[in-house]
Amino acid sequence: MSKLLEINNLSVWLPLPAGRLHAVRDVSISLDRGEALGIVGESGSGKSMSALALMRLLPQRAEQSGKMLFDGTDLSGLSDTQYAQQFLGHRIAMIFQEPMTSLNPVYTIGRQLTEAAVRFGGYSQRAAWDRAIGLLDRVGIPDPRPRMSQYPHQLSGGQRQRVMIAMALMLEPELLIADEPTTALDVTVQAQILDLLTDLRREMGMAMILITHDLAVVTEQTDRVAVMYGGEMIEDGTAQSVMAAPAHPYTQALLRAIPRMKGAPRRLGAIPGTVPSLMQPPKGCIFAPRCDFVQEVCIESRPPEIGDADHSCRCILTDDIRPAFTPAEPINNHHIVLPNAEVVITARDITQIYHSRKGMFGPKHEIRAVDGVSLTLKRGETLALVGESGSGKSTLARIMLGLARPTSGTVEMLGRPVADLAPLERASLVQPIFQDPYSSLNPRRTLAEIIERPLVLRGDDDTQSRATKTREAMDMVRLPARMMYSYPSQISGGQRQRVAIARALITRPEALVCDEPTSALDVSVQAQILNLLQDLQAELGLSCLVITHDMAVVHQVANRVAVMLNGKLIEEGNCDSVLSSPTNDYTARLLAAAPQFRPELLTTQEATA
């Protein structure tokens, strides 16, 4: 029997104003019936483009080459209409990342679920309706019948993603492509959705391609893993072998960059350099410029594919000459507990109430975003504030920064109420770092202008000393000075986050409030930024309030943890004790739901199986 899906030497080019981008280069994928393949890679690695090429959803002017066989049929011979009628939905279905925008807001759930089944699937209206209700029930939507006549805005994000899954399953496809299906969801919801996908796949004997940047998700949910980098597939094999014994230097480095939950925090392995520009791909190995083991031949010609069907990789290093994969050294210096350290920021009984009204005369609603929270941040420590979306953690952060006035309660910085501080005084005490590096820098200003802006506002320095301090700050965050006159659009996400850190540190504040500082970044970049923050903290004696939803990040950086749920602080304590023995149910659930990367576990499973 032939394979379900075979993609041979797929290449995709995108025409851009600046040139022709080689987004996918010579990628070959094969998939058996019922098999789950995980495609892992950082942003820009071409993983989504490969899936979109299969779905024929590439941007309009993209070009592609290569052969795609689905169950023996050559897909490239079909017109778009034939393909849509014979394959899409029936045999191949896809779910997307953003559940908030992938349902049409003006149609009911029922209509959206049944539309394709009636039109292409040969279902009667009634049969389609019944099947949709059955599927909604199966994907875990409580009380599915009345849901059918609801609109997308009446459902939560997790429920919408469930509806998307039900929609994809309406015609019982043989292959389901899930492109980052849980990235936009909260941790606890993420775990449920992933488990649901795995159950459904087993139940329906469906093959699945799971595209994700999250290595932990891949190890938990798939049989085989393909690692992509710079548009190429550099390693491919069973999930166990790739994750437990990675062969390609990139995969090894990537695994070292993941913060782990178990044991003492280790310094994260950061991959030097940045992702290559795909405008002119090198003739040699795509990873060569950043590889620790680079040799002359790597730059000269493309490395061959070595290994067997179970585990192959594109690298010249064979098993015997490759250095063994070693995890990074543990670090302990950052867990120094300071018993009587001075308190930098105190928040007392903070309550923030928002009022909203429906229309001009509608009834008033009261939302308690933050409800009686007290927190202290001591000098030199890292306090992690954990919670899911809507828990009020970002509102609290804005209040602790002094950017918003709470409805009641006080914030004190070094013993002085924040309301009495002039904006510039406050600025020299505490500075923010934001989540989205794409919106935290003014696109119309050069990096030098952005970094020196706090000094300009303070007005104490002349041009000469501002320039010196800017250069020092860039140096401190490891940004090369030649970037001073670049614009934010010219640099990568990780570099932008460095610029934001440089701007925050140029006035030498006492404390940093970091709101999800790495959740918009790739794993290897996250490792760079977390390392940088830890180094700077040790160097400058900074106090940090880190807001995050990622338990592994908490474990990596924090001394103390505070957990928020629905605006209330439900648990607070020493990092190690909270993570190892949470006293609150919700904290325990949050910990259990966090996808954990445990290749050790996989190998033991393998051994016992």
Place this chain on the structure above:
Amino acid sequence: MTQVENFSTTAPEEATPLTPGQLMRRRAMGHTGFLIGAGLILGLTLIAIFAPLIAPHDPFVQSLSSRMLPPIWSEGGSWDHLLGTDQNGRDYLSRLIYGARVSISIGLGAATIGMLIGVTLGVLAGYFGGWVDHGVSFLLTAQLALPGLLLAMALVFIIGPSIWVVICIIGVLHWTYYLVVTRSATQRIRNLDFVAAAAASGATPRQIIWHEIVPNLVSQIIVIFTFELGIAILAEASLSFLGVGIQPPTPSWGLMIAEGKQAMFYRPWLVVLPGFCLFTLVIGANLMGDGLRDITAPEGRN
């Protein structure tokens, strides 16, 4: 500590990505509509500036002996008056060339006044929200409810017609588009993190507006400016045609159409030629505006 992320040394220098300016220039050079529009506007502006050098005759000198001469391509046309003469025997080509001055200065002046009003209100409403926003929205609704041309006619009639009065009145009546666009753009930018970062660095609202917000509005403002340019030019032509705009003997294309309309059936060029000039200028402004919108759009649509 040896694995510190070093950026520069080992990695071969990559082709530096383009600056926003370079990218825009590159898109502009590839946008035919923009090039045509910008070319038309540039050409007409040069003609207006150098009118005294280009015009073959004095546009105000009347000659009763050579009234309503036909243009060169009609029977009886002569090289002396390339596009013929009008009812008072004035050289039509010279009047059209001088007319460009009126149209372009009114377009630029009125679009500038509208921009000052609209952008100021829009940024304030978008940035401060709340009662400021309510007040500005009320002004906007009031303005939209008024019949523009009628109001302009009444105002010019009351104040008295002169080129400056016409510029001011058209400008004061054309700020709504600026307001709507800058208000929503400001609301969006205001919620971006770099504004919060500026506030956290102790910047005052005034500093935030000038340093963080306005630079990000420039491309949108330029686009609206070119559209309003076309609209203001047409408004002047309408007013002049109706007799309450530019007063004779100043050459204005709208006025020339009005003066030519009695003889339209026998001497169609009297109406067609200024109409064609008006058409060229406005289509130029609109093509340029369209092009600018495409060029400055962040997603760079093709």
